[in-house]
Amino acid sequence: MEGQSGRCKIVVVGDAECGKTALLQVFAKDAYPGSYVPTVFENYTASFEIDQRRIELNMWDTSGSSYYDNVRPLAYPDSDAVLICFDISRPETLDSVLKKWQGEAQEFCPNAKVVLVGCKLDMRTDLATLRELSKQRLIPVTHEQGTVLAKQVGAVSYVECSSRSSERSVRDVFHVATVASLGRGHRQLRRTDSRRGLQRSAQLSGRPDRGSEGEMHKDRAKSCNLMVPFLPVAWLASFPWESVHPTIFSSAPLTSTAVLTPPNLQATCTTLKCKKPHPTPPVPAPCPLHP
Numbered sequence: 001m002e003g004q005s006g007r008c009k010i011v012v013v014g015d016a017e018c019g020k021t022a023l024l025q026v027f028a029k030d031a032y033p034g035s036y037v038p039t040v041f042e043n044y045t046a047s048f049e050i051d052q053r054r055i056e057l058n059m060w061d062t063s064g065s066s067y068y069d070n071v072r073p074l075a076y077p078d079s080d081a082v083l084i085c086f087d088i089s090r091p092e093t094l095d096s097v098l099k100k101w102q103g104e105a106q107e108f109c110p111n112a113k114v115v116l117v118g119c120k121l122d123m124r125t126d127l128a129t130l131r132e133l134s135k136q137r138l139i140p141v142t143h144e145q146g147t148v149l150a151k152q153v154g155a156v157s158y159v160e161c162s163s164r165s166s167e168r169s170v171r172d173v174f175h176v177a178t179v180a181s182l183g184r185g186h187r188q189l190r191r192t193d194s195r196r197g198l199q200r201s202a203q204l205s206g207r208p209d210r211g212s213e214g215e216m217h218k219d220r221a222k223s224c225n226l227m228v229p230f231l232p233v234a235w236l237a238s239f240p241w242e243s244v245h246p247t248i249f250s251s252a253p254l255t256s257t258a259v260l261t262p263p264n265l266q267a268t269c270t271t272l273k274c275k276k277p278h279p280t281p282p283v284p285a286p287c288p289l290h291p
Contacts, residue, residue, distance in 0.1 A: 005054040008181050010174070011075050011109070013101050014085030015093040016064035019119030022163035023085065024061050026170045032163060039063050041075060046174075055178060076108035080181035083115050083173065084153070088141045088160065089123035089133070094149065102153040113180040116150040117173055118143075121162040156180045 012020045017036060025033050028044040042061040047054060060075045062068075076082075082105045086093040097116065105114055123129045124140040133139055143160065150158035157176050161169035 005056065006182070007056045007058060008080045008178055009058045009060070009078055010081045010083060010177050010181070011060045011062065011079045011112075012083045012085060013062050013072070013105065014064050014083075014117075014119075015087070015090075015096050018064060018085050018087040018090070018093050019163060020064065020083075020085050021061055023083075023117070023119060023161065023170060023173065024059055026163045026167055027174055028059065030167070038065070040068060040071070050178065050182070055182075057174065057178065059174075072104075073108045076105075076112075079109040079112040081113045081115060081177040082109060083117050083177060084155070085117045085119050086141070087123075088118045088120050089126070089129045091133075091138055091141055094141050094145065097149060097153060113177070114153060114155040115173070115177045115180065116146060116153065116155040116158045118146045118158070118160040119163065121160045121169065122165045 012024060014020050016038070021039055021042070022033055024042070024044050025031055028046050039061050040063050044059040044061065045057060046059070047056045049055070060079075062072050062075050084097055084101045084105060086097055102114070105112065118141060129140065143158075146158045146160065157180065159169075159173050159176050161173050163170055
């Protein structure tokens with residue numbers, strides 16, 4: 001109804017480096033990331049109107065690394081939709097959808113709508129990618145394969161996108177996820193004007209698929225950024241790391257100079273030219289065997 005507003009939480013999951021962060025940054029910030037930076041958790045927001053109703057999206061980017069398998073479930077509660085992503089140029093990431101991501105989403109948010117997303121669509125016809133895959137007697141994931149898998153995992157839709165070359169395809173991903181989570185059919189979203197629309201258009205004029213119509217209104221895109229290596233020492237010291245991965249994190253208290261070392265492995269020599277696996281002090285110091 002007119003004047004009403006709503007919220008929609010969308011969690012984005014998939015193998016590491018499959019295109020999740022690029023998808024979110026292009027949608028929420030109109031900026032393709034220049035380099036790969038591993039994600040733990042990041043939170044983005046954007047808003048638009050559908051059927052004269054303002055919808056605020058709360059989007060969670062998660063790590064695809066198995067290292068964070070026990071932490072990732074923290075992002076799932078109260079999710080309205082889950083985007084399960086894979087890399088079209090890496091067929092093994094499609095296999096992970098059925099082996100890992102579908103089961104995880106079903107376990108931690110069984111009522112959320114699932115959308116299967118094929119990322120890096122532009123790589124399907126990239127010559128270097130095709131040559132590399134041909135050496136392994138492989139080809140990029142086809143649209144038909146994605147459609148079949150979407151039915152297998154119970155996804156409401158299968159969508160392909162290219163964050164690098166088609167912003168429209170990125171918008172379509174969140175269009176589908178939002179209308180699915182609202183329980184509506186496929187309808188056209190009415191985008192609100194952005195104050196920064198002309199500025200962004202000038203900055204990114206070299207990118208394809210950018211129309212002259214008004215852009216979706218983007219709020220401050222990144223409201224939360226959790227990168228474990230840069231957290232305060234006090235927080236690290238108080239966090240129950242043993243519950244996350246008891247075989248990796250020891251129970252010894254952390255200090256400002258502590259080094260996280262697997263308890264069953266010997267430390268590597270801290271002298272740069274020496275890579276021998278003999279024990280060394282637990283803090284950075286000259287190697288006793290190399291004065």
